[in-house]
Amino acid sequence: MRDLDPFIHFEAISKVFGTVTVVDALDFHVARGEFVSLLGPSGSGKTTLLMMLAGFEAPSGGRIHVDGRRVEHLPPYKREMGVVFQNYALFPHMTIAENVGFPLKMRGVARAEREAKVKRALDLVRLRHLADRRPSQLSGGQQQRIALSRALVYEPKVVLMDEPLSALDKQLREHMQLEIRALHRELGLTVIFVTHDQGEALTMSDRVAVLNRGKIEQFDTPSGLYDRPRTRFVAEFIGETNLLAGRVAQRQGEAATVVLASGGSVTCDRAGPFETDSEVMVSVRPEMLHLVPDAAAPNALPVTVEDHVYHGDHIRLHLAFGESRLVARAGRRDAAPPIGSTAFASFAPGDCALVAP
Amino acid sequence: MSSVSRPGGAAFNAVRLAFAALAVAFLLLPLVAILPLAFTDSVFLVYPISGPSLRWFGALAESQAWTRAIVNSLIIGSGATVVATVVGTLAALGLRRELLPFSGLLRSVFLLPMVVPAVVLGVGMQILYARMGLASSYLGVIIAHAVLCVPFVLVNVASALASIDPALERAAASLGASPVKVFRGVTLPLAMPGILTGAVFAFATSLDEVVITLFVAGPNQTTLARQMFSSLRENISPAIAAAAFIIMILTFALLLAVKGASLLQGLRKKQRVQPSEA
Numbered sequence: 001m002r003d004l005d006p007f008i009h010f011e012a013i014s015k016v017f018g019t020v021t022v023v024d025a026l027d028f029h030v031a032r033g034e035f036v037s038l039l040g041p042s043g044s045g046k047t048t049l050l051m052m053l054a055g056f057e058a059p060s061g062g063r064i065h066v067d068g069r070r071v072e073h074l075p076p077y078k079r080e081m082g083v084v085f086q087n088y089a090l091f092p093h094m095t096i097a098e099n100v101g102f103p104l105k106m107r108g109v110a111r112a113e114r115e116a117k118v119k120r121a122l123d124l125v126r127l128r129h130l131a132d133r134r135p136s137q138l139s140g141g142q143q144q145r146i147a148l149s150r151a152l153v154y155e156p157k158v159v160l161m162d163e164p165l166s167a168l169d170k171q172l173r174e175h176m177q178l179e180i181r182a183l184h185r186e187l188g189l190t191v192i193f194v195t196h197d198q199g200e201a202l203t204m205s206d207r208v209a210v211l212n213r214g215k216i217e218q219f220d221t222p223s224g225l226y227d228r229p230r231t232r233f234v235a236e237f238i239g240e241t242n243l244l245a246g247r248v249a250q251r252q253g254e255a256a257t258v259v260l261a262s263g264g265s266v267t268c269d270r271a272g273p274f275e276t277d278s279e280v281m282v283s284v285r286p287e288m289l290h291l292v293p294d295a296a297a298p299n300a301l302p303v304t305v306e307d308h309v310y311h312g313d314h315i316r317l318h319l320a321f322g323e324s325r326l327v328a329r330a331g332r333r334d335a336a337p338p339i340g341s342t343a344f345a346s347f348a349p350g351d352c353a354l355v356a357p
Numbered sequence: 358m359s360s361v362s363r364p365g366g367a368a369f370n371a372v373r374l375a376f377a378a379l380a381v382a383f384l385l386l387p388l389v390a391i392l393p394l395a396f397t398d399s400v401f402l403v404y405p406i407s408g409p410s411l412r413w414f415g416a417l418a419e420s421q422a423w424t425r426a427i428v429n430s431l432i433i434g435s436g437a438t439v440v441a442t443v444v445g446t447l448a449a450l451g452l453r454r455e456l457l458p459f460s461g462l463l464r465s466v467f468l469l470p471m472v473v474p475a476v477v478l479g480v481g482m483q484i485l486y487a488r489m490g491l492a493s494s495y496l497g498v499i500i501a502h503a504v505l506c507v508p509f510v511l512v513n514v515a516s517a518l519a520s521i522d523p524a525l526e527r528a529a530a531s532l533g534a535s536p537v538k539v540f541r542g543v544t545l546p547l548a549m550p551g552i553l554t555g556a557v558f559a560f561a562t563s564l565d566e567v568v569i570t571l572f573v574a575g576p577n578q579t580t581l582a583r584q585m586f587s588s589l590r591e592n593i594s595p596a597i598a599a600a601a602f603i604i605m606i607l608t609f610a611l612l613l614a615v616k617g618a619s620l621l622q623g624l625r626k627k628q629r630v631q632p633s634e635a
């Protein structure tokens with residue numbers, strides 16, 4: 001359904017700096033009211049993509065449509081996008097109220113209406129009492145909220161945020177994550193949010209585009225990315241995973257049997273596009289791997305327990321499976337098998353994904 | 358804190374303090390030497406001073422040459438300051454992003470008057486002005502002084518501009534400000550302290566300029582500094598000390614005005630803050 005309303009549409013969009021292709025012919029769209037994160041390692045092109053949408057970088061190729069209009073030729077001040085910068089970029093020579101009122105002033109909104117709107121925008125982030133202060137008199141979290149309220153006050157079509165929370169400490173960051181999500185819901189905003197923190201992307205977004213070297217590895221819902229990674233990069237970048245090298249021995253409809261390089265074979269319910277005989281990696285999340293005493297369980301791999309590490313809410317078991325090392329996550333009440341003992345690590349055929357090696 | 362915890366920190370601090378005191382003394386002693394002489398009663402420019410008196414200020418006020426020189430200095434100083442501030446600020450803005458080809462070279466050209474000997478500039482200008490009909494005119498002297506003052510403005514404004522976070526201007530643009538509005542609303546106000554400092558430097562430079570003035574100014578444009586210079590050769594009277602005192606006062610007044618303005622701004626900020634804290 002979302003795909004029927006491509007509010008923002010990137011069409012074969014590229015950016016080349018000198019000889020380096022930083023954004024490589026991307027095609028994707030964002031629906032109205034959607035919260036989309038751009039997630040990727042440093043240098044993957046997230047900021048560049050966002051800056052092309054905001055109008056600060058000209059694409060080297062391709063088109064950008066917003067609400068059915070092409071925008072590549074529009075200067076930033078005509079794009080009607082609220083941008084929240086990493087270091088907030090509040091004007092130091094203006095009060096908080098003047099900062100928030102700035103976009104309204106630029107649009108020629110009359111004073112009385114402006115003041116009313118500024119008050120409402122400040123109420124949105126619960127900082128009306130700071131209206132007369134200067135940015136330098138605010139804490140990082142407060143500045144962040146003012147930047148947000150300034151980007152929202154003129155009701156822009158889209159809100160773009162480039163790592164807006166990266167300068168905050170963990171607790172404040174989590175609080176702001178909830179606050180931004182709540183604003184997104186309340187105001188029906190379309191948000192594009194850049195981050196290199198996968199936890200942040202998973203908790204906040206409707207969909208996440210995982211970027212790697214200027215290409216989208218996978219554009220999916222958070223659970224889609226976590227449970228059904230389509231590439232090795234995504235499997236490794238999102239959360240933690242065990243990768244088992246092998247070869248597809250047989251396909252049964254959607255499912256496949258994979259012969260593992262370390263010995264034995266496993267079945268996987270979602271084999272994706274891989275044909276018989278193709279080399280693959282089986283990705284299994286640590287919490288999907290269970291220790292069982294006998295080989296009768298599905299996908300049981302003979303392992304030796306090498307170590308267990310206490311993590312408060314869970315215990316991590318380090319296992320040796322032939323040449324490879326596996327990690328399993330056990331509940332704190334599960335009896336941890338003694339170090340050096342042998343057992344079987346098992347996972348359900350529905351709890352794994354095949355990715356290219 | 359760190360210097361105290363270092364071994365020998367106290368001794369090092371003492372040396373530093375002594376050095377700073379020496380430097381300050383070196384800078385201020387000439388002023389201390391000349392200024393009291395402005396209040397002497399005697400007709401000679403020598404110590405000891407005989408009785409405090411304002412007779413030499415009176416002499417300045419009565420002498421047409423001196424009053425004329427003071428007025429000239431104010432006219433030429435203000436004119437040169439305005440011209441240099443506008444030109445220097447525009448130059449700093451133009452050279453800011455290094456968008457122009459040869460912007461490094463261009464920058465050096467603007468800074469040239471700081472290093473070229475004033476005599477060379479003076480001779481060059483005299484020849485040029487003779488051709489252009491600017492010799493012995495106020496406009497000519499103002500332009501000549503402005504040329505000397507532009508580097509001071511350029512340097513101050515450039516460093517003010519360099520300290521502006523480019524994200525601020527981007528933010529303004531994304532919030533709907535056209536380039537002109539970004540400049541008026543963000544860039545200019547943030548660069549203003551640098552521009553004002555540059556203007557003060559420009560005025561002080563013009564006030565104290567002698568060499569080029571000797572080449573390009575006619576008898577009608579004699580400035581205070583020039584008048585001091587020539588009267589020094591004719592008769593060394595304490596009137597010179599009085600004139601020096603006036604130059605000092607003018608410069609200090611200007612500095613105070615700028616400082617006061619920024620202080621006042623800070624005060625206003627604080628006042629605006631208070632209600633919200635109550």
Ligand SMILES: Nc1ncnc2c1ncn2[C@@H]1O[C@H](COP(=O)(O)OP(=O)(O)OP(=O)(O)O)[C@@H](O)[C@H]1O
Pocket residue numbers: 017022040041042043044045046047048049196
């Ligand atoms: N103006 C520029 N000129 C040349 N190269 C650039 C320019 N801007 C960005 N790059 C390069 O493009 C690549 C992508 O940069 P970008 O800032 O988009 O990455 P990012 O995904 O936002 O990374 P980070 O997480 O570190 O912010 C980097 O390798 C960077 O060096």
Ligand SMILES: [Mg+2]
Pocket residue numbers: 046047048
């Ligand atoms: Mg970035």
